Amino acid sequence: MFASARRARYTGRVHRRAVISWVGLCLLLLLPACAPRAVRPSVPSVPAVPAVPGGAEDLARRYLDAWARNDVAAQRRVLVDAPADFDAQHARWRQDLGVVASRFERLELESEDGATAVMKFHGVHTLRGLGEWEVESRLRFERRGQRWSLRWTPEVLHPALRSGDRFGRTRSWGPRAALLDAKGHPLTVPGEVIRVGVLPGRVKDRAAVASVLQAQLGVDPVKVLAALNVASIQPEQFVAFIDVRPERYQQVRSALAPVPGIFFRKKLARLTPAEGFAAHTLGRVGEVTAEALQVLGPLYQAGDVVGLSGLERAQERTLAGRPSGEVRLLRRSGGSELLQRFDGEPGRDVRTTLRMDVQAAAEAALMDVTRPAALVAVDTATGEVLAVASRPLGEAPHRALSGRYPPGSTFKVVTAEAVLANGLKPDSRVDCPLEVTAGRQRFRNFESEVLGTTTLRRAFALSCNTTFIQLAAKLDRRALEDAARRFGFGVGYDVGLPSPGAAFPEPRDDAERAADAMGQGRVLVTPLHMATVVAAASSGVWHAPRLLADAEAGPEARLSPGTPEPLRDLMRAVVKEGTAKSAASVAGLMGKTGTAEFGLTVPPETHAWFIGVRGGMGFAVLVEGGGVGGRVAVPLAVRFLQALDAATVLSFKDDAS
CATH class of the missing domain: 3.30.70.2110 (Alpha-Beta Plaits)
Structure with missing residues (x-):
C-alpha cells in the first residue's frame, strides 16, 4: 500500500531529514496525526501508528549517517538483534576493500506489507587506490508493536553478499609514461x-x-x-x-x-x-x-x-x-x-622544452664546481627553457629556479634600458668617480675603480657603479621601476615547477634607489629570471619562461622603442673590452657580469654572475659566494658554450654520416 509513496532524498554530506510529501510521509511512518490529510477515502483501513522517533525513514537516516562517519558503535545501536560479529564484519569489509570514505545519496521505499518494509539506498564508497564504487543496496525493517525496527543482513553491504562471503580486490598500474x-x-x-x-x-x-x-x-x-x-x-x-x-x-x-x-x-x-x-x-x-x-x-x-x-x-x-x-x-x-x-588509463608522455645538447653542455660546465651554482638557458624568441642545472646534485633546493639572490651589476642591463629610453646613447658622456653620495649614504666602485669622464658604453663595459647611481637619480622616480616591470620584475608566471620570479620593491628612499640601480638593495632574482632578462635585452621582448612544451605562453612585455640595439652594443662591449673580455674569443657572445654583495661580513661576501646571449639563446650563470663574476662565472659560461659547440659539431658529423 506504499507503492505510490514519493521518494525521500538523502545526502550524507548535509545531515538533514529528507523532504517527503505529506501523503508519502504519513504513509511511510503511519502517523495518525496526519491521517485526515494523508489517507484517502479509497484506503480507509490504514492502521494508525503513533508518531515516534523509531520511524523507518528516521532509523535509516541515523544508520547511514553513522556509517558515513565510520561510527560502527552508533550503527549497532540503531539495529535490533545486531549480529555478535557486526563490528568485525564491518571492519573486514572496510579492510578487504580499502574503504576510506562512504557517502549516501538517496533513500527510497521499495516495498512494505504492514509488517515489514524495505528501503533502497545508493552508497558511494571511495576505495583507496581505485576510486569510487557505487552500490545500490537495501535496509530491511520489521514492525514490532507500534515501532519499526532495523534488522541487519549481509545485503546491507552489497545485495549479492551472503553469510560467510568476503570481498576481494585487485589493482595494477600501467607503465609510467616518459x-x-x-x-x-x-x-x-x-x-x-x-x-x-x-x-x-x-x-x-x-x-x-x-x-x-x-x-x-x-x-x-x-x-x-x-x-x-x-x-x-x-x-x-x-x-x-x-x-x-x-x-x-x-x-x-x-x-x-x-x-x-x-x-x-x-x-x-x-x-x-x-x-x-x-x-x-x-x-x-x-x-x-x-x-x-x-x-x-x-x-x-x-x-x-x-x-x-x-x-x-x-x-x-x-x-x-x-x-x-x-x-x-x-x-x-x-x-x-x-x-x-x-578501467585504468595509461600515462601520457610529457614533452618539455629542454634541448638534450644544451642541457648536456650545462651539465658539463658545472661538472667540477664545488660551490652551490646554477646555469639556465632560454630561447630569446619564446622564453622556452632550453637547459637548467643546479649544484650540488645531492641537495634539494633547485637553485636555478627557486633560489633568490641580489643580481648585482647584471641588473645594470635594466638600468641601462631606463636611461637609454630617457634619451642617452652608448656614446653619451657620463662620469665615473670613485664614490657618490645618495640619501646620506656613500657608494663606491668595486675595487676602487675610477674612469672619470667617459662614455656610457665604457662605463657599462667596466661596470661603474657610481655612473649608474648618478644616471638613475636623474630619472623620473618611477622610471627604474617601470623598466624593471618591462623585464618581468614583479610579474607572476608558471614555469612548470615552483619559481618565485623576480622582485623590485618600490625604493623606500634615495639611498635604496641608488642601491637598486646597481642590483643591490632589496632587488632579488632567480637565475632563471636573469636568463630571461638578458634574452629580452637582445630580442626587445621579455617572455615569461616555461618548461612544458604544451603549456600556454605566459606574460610578455616589450622594451622601450629603440633600446634593444644600443643594449646589444653595450653588452658586446662587456665581452670585447670590459669585465668579460676573457670570453672575447667566443664569437657572437654578448652579456654582463655581476658581483653581488650579500651577508653581514666585512668585507661582504659576493655571488659571481654572468648573463649572456648568443645565437638566439640567453643564459645565466651563478656561483653562490663565488667571488667576482668576471673571474668565476665568465669561465663557466665559456665552458658551457664550448661544450655546446662541440656537441653541435659532433651532431653534424653524425648526421652527415
Whole structure:
C-alpha cells in the first residue's frame, strides 16, 4: 500500500531529514496525526501508528549517517538483534576493500506489507587506490508493536553478499609514461641500478664500512653508523644506502667489494640520459611518502611508486595515468563473482622544452664546481627553457629556479634600458668617480675603480657603479621601476615547477634607489629570471619562461622603442673590452657580469654572475659566494658554450654520416 509513496532524498554530506510529501510521509511512518490529510477515502483501513522517533525513514537516516562517519558503535545501536560479529564484519569489509570514505545519496521505499518494509539506498564508497564504487543496496525493517525496527543482513553491504562471503580486490598500474625533450626524445627510460648496502651480521669493522662508502660514494658516515646501531636490525637484513648506475658501480666496485659486510643488489629504476642529467628538473621516482599520499589523494596507496620531486612529481597524474582493478565477491563455497571493474588509463608522455645538447653542455660546465651554482638557458624568441642545472646534485633546493639572490651589476642591463629610453646613447658622456653620495649614504666602485669622464658604453663595459647611481637619480622616480616591470620584475608566471620570479620593491628612499640601480638593495632574482632578462635585452621582448612544451605562453612585455640595439652594443662591449673580455674569443657572445654583495661580513661576501646571449639563446650563470663574476662565472659560461659547440659539431658529423 506504499507503492505510490514519493521518494525521500538523502545526502550524507548535509545531515538533514529528507523532504517527503505529506501523503508519502504519513504513509511511510503511519502517523495518525496526519491521517485526515494523508489517507484517502479509497484506503480507509490504514492502521494508525503513533508518531515516534523509531520511524523507518528516521532509523535509516541515523544508520547511514553513522556509517558515513565510520561510527560502527552508533550503527549497532540503531539495529535490533545486531549480529555478535557486526563490528568485525564491518571492519573486514572496510579492510578487504580499502574503504576510506562512504557517502549516501538517496533513500527510497521499495516495498512494505504492514509488517515489514524495505528501503533502497545508493552508497558511494571511495576505495583507496581505485576510486569510487557505487552500490545500490537495501535496509530491511520489521514492525514490532507500534515501532519499526532495523534488522541487519549481509545485503546491507552489497545485495549479492551472503553469510560467510568476503570481498576481494585487485589493482595494477600501467607503465609510467616518459618525460621528453623538445624534439620528443625520451629523457627518462626504464633501466637498472645497483643498490649498495650492508648485511649487518657480516660487518667486521663498522668504521671501515662508513669510511669507504663516504670516500667512494659520498654517503654520510653518520647515517651509516646510525643505521648499523639500530637495535632492532636483523643480522641478515639488507640495509640500503645508495643506488648507483651500472657505470658508476663498475668504477667503485673494486674498492667496495673487499670490505666485509658491503653487498650489492640490482634494482629496476627510471634512468635519465646520464648520471645527474637535469636531476633537479626531471626529479626522481620512489615509493610514495606519507606526505605525498596526502597531496595525491585516495587514488594512491602505500607502496605505490610515484614522482617524488621535479617534473616527475609535478606531472605525476599525467605520467602515471590511473590504475586498473576489480572488486570481486569471494564465495564461501568457492569461486568468485565480478562486482566492479575499474578501467585504468595509461600515462601520457610529457614533452618539455629542454634541448638534450644544451642541457648536456650545462651539465658539463658545472661538472667540477664545488660551490652551490646554477646555469639556465632560454630561447630569446619564446622564453622556452632550453637547459637548467643546479649544484650540488645531492641537495634539494633547485637553485636555478627557486633560489633568490641580489643580481648585482647584471641588473645594470635594466638600468641601462631606463636611461637609454630617457634619451642617452652608448656614446653619451657620463662620469665615473670613485664614490657618490645618495640619501646620506656613500657608494663606491668595486675595487676602487675610477674612469672619470667617459662614455656610457665604457662605463657599462667596466661596470661603474657610481655612473649608474648618478644616471638613475636623474630619472623620473618611477622610471627604474617601470623598466624593471618591462623585464618581468614583479610579474607572476608558471614555469612548470615552483619559481618565485623576480622582485623590485618600490625604493623606500634615495639611498635604496641608488642601491637598486646597481642590483643591490632589496632587488632579488632567480637565475632563471636573469636568463630571461638578458634574452629580452637582445630580442626587445621579455617572455615569461616555461618548461612544458604544451603549456600556454605566459606574460610578455616589450622594451622601450629603440633600446634593444644600443643594449646589444653595450653588452658586446662587456665581452670585447670590459669585465668579460676573457670570453672575447667566443664569437657572437654578448652579456654582463655581476658581483653581488650579500651577508653581514666585512668585507661582504659576493655571488659571481654572468648573463649572456648568443645565437638566439640567453643564459645565466651563478656561483653562490663565488667571488667576482668576471673571474668565476665568465669561465663557466665559456665552458658551457664550448661544450655546446662541440656537441653541435659532433651532431653534424653524425648526421652527415
